[in-house]
Amino acid sequence: MGYEAKFKVWRGDPESGELRDYTVQVNEGEVVLDIIHRLQATQAPDLAVRWNCKAGKCGSCSAEVNGRPRLLCMTRMSTFTEEDVVTVTPMRTFPVIRDLVCDVSFNYEKAREIPSFTPPVDLKPGQYRMQQADIERSQEFRKCIECFLCQDTCHVVRDHEENKVSFSGPRYLMRIAELEMHPLDVGDRRELAQEEAGLGLCNITKCCTEVCPEHIKITDNALIPLKERVVDRSYDPLVWLGNKLFRR
Ligand code: SF4
Ligand code: F3S
Ligand code: FES
Numbered sequence: 001m002g003y004e005a006k007f008k009v010w011r012g013d014p015e016s017g018e019l020r021d022y023t024v025q026v027n028e029g030e031v032v033l034d035i036i037h038r039l040q041a042t043q044a045p046d047l048a049v050r051w052n053c054k055a056g057k058c059g060s061c062s063a064e065v066n067g068r069p070r071l072l073c074m075t076r077m078s079t080f081t082e083e084d085v086v087t088v089t090p091m092r093t094f095p096v097i098r099d100l101v102c103d104v105s106f107n108y109e110k111a112r113e114i115p116s117f118t119p120p121v122d123l124k125p126g127q128y129r130m131q132q133a134d135i136e137r138s139q140e141f142r143k144c145i146e147c148f149l150c151q152d153t154c155h156v157v158r159d160h161e162e163n164k165v166s167f168s169g170p171r172y173l174m175r176i177a178e179l180e181m182h183p184l185d186v187g188d189r190r191e192l193a194q195e196e197a198g199l200g201l202c203n204i205t206k207c208c209t210e211v212c213p214e215h216i217k218i219t220d221n222a223l224i225p226l227k228e229r230v231v232d233r234s235y236d237p238l239v240w241l242g243n244k245l246f247r248r
Pocket of ligand 1: 143144145146147148149150151171208211212213214215216218
């Protein structure tokens with residue numbers, strides 16, 4: 001019960017590009033990545049696309065389908081009608097290398113700016129003890145597959161290249177929040193969040209949460225609690241101490 005679908009796929013490089021029209025066979029149960037692979041096999045052998053697991057777990061196949069940040073391997077063709085034209089473009093927030101493949105090194109640079117987990121010096125591995133609630137909080141954030149769809153969709157950088165210097169994006173603000181709320185991390189990361197990672201630029205539009213394929217509540221569980229901590233600190237350092245001691 002297949003059909004011929006109309007596709008528009010962005011083809012190009014950093015200098016120039018265009019949307020090209022293709023008509024491709026679609027079979028029952030397929031996802032957009034299947035169609036892109038069929039395009040490669042039958043009509044466009046040089047079409048560049050990044051993918052790996054085809055199971056929504058490696059975070060490689062991020063792109064935009066009809067303008068929405070999506071994993072190509074998790075976007076079912078059954079969500080479109082047979083008459084729909086399906087447009088596939090690279091993530092808009094990052095520079096294109098070729099066709100659907102972007103240079104996402106912005107994200108790795110932002111990751112490197114965050115000091116790693118810092119436990120108390122007198123505590124040896126094996127002596128770490130945590131409440132189950134604290135473990136579960138970290139585990140939600142650790143479901144991240146680094147697809148960078150949240151980074152792609154956030155309006156702070158999506159159309160504002162100039163903000164990239166001062167904004168780390170939801171994925172890395174979430175990492176700072178994870179460490180800041182970690183009961184065994186002795187670092188104070190609120191100044192880093194506000195001054196260097198641009199927490200103040202986030203106006204909690206929640207677009208990042210909406211596109212996350214792991215359904216992590218980035219805004220509610222990471223960004224808003226981090227903002228509360230930063231505000232507490234700017235009004236009263238004793239509040240921060242109280243939070244560290246009593247609110248965990
Ligand atoms: Fe992708 Fe979600 Fe991780 Fe963002 S937080 S990089 S959307 S998995
Ligand atoms: Fe951007 Fe998410 Fe904040 S989309 S503005 S980081 S809530
Ligand atoms: Fe791995 Fe899509 S190919 S997430």
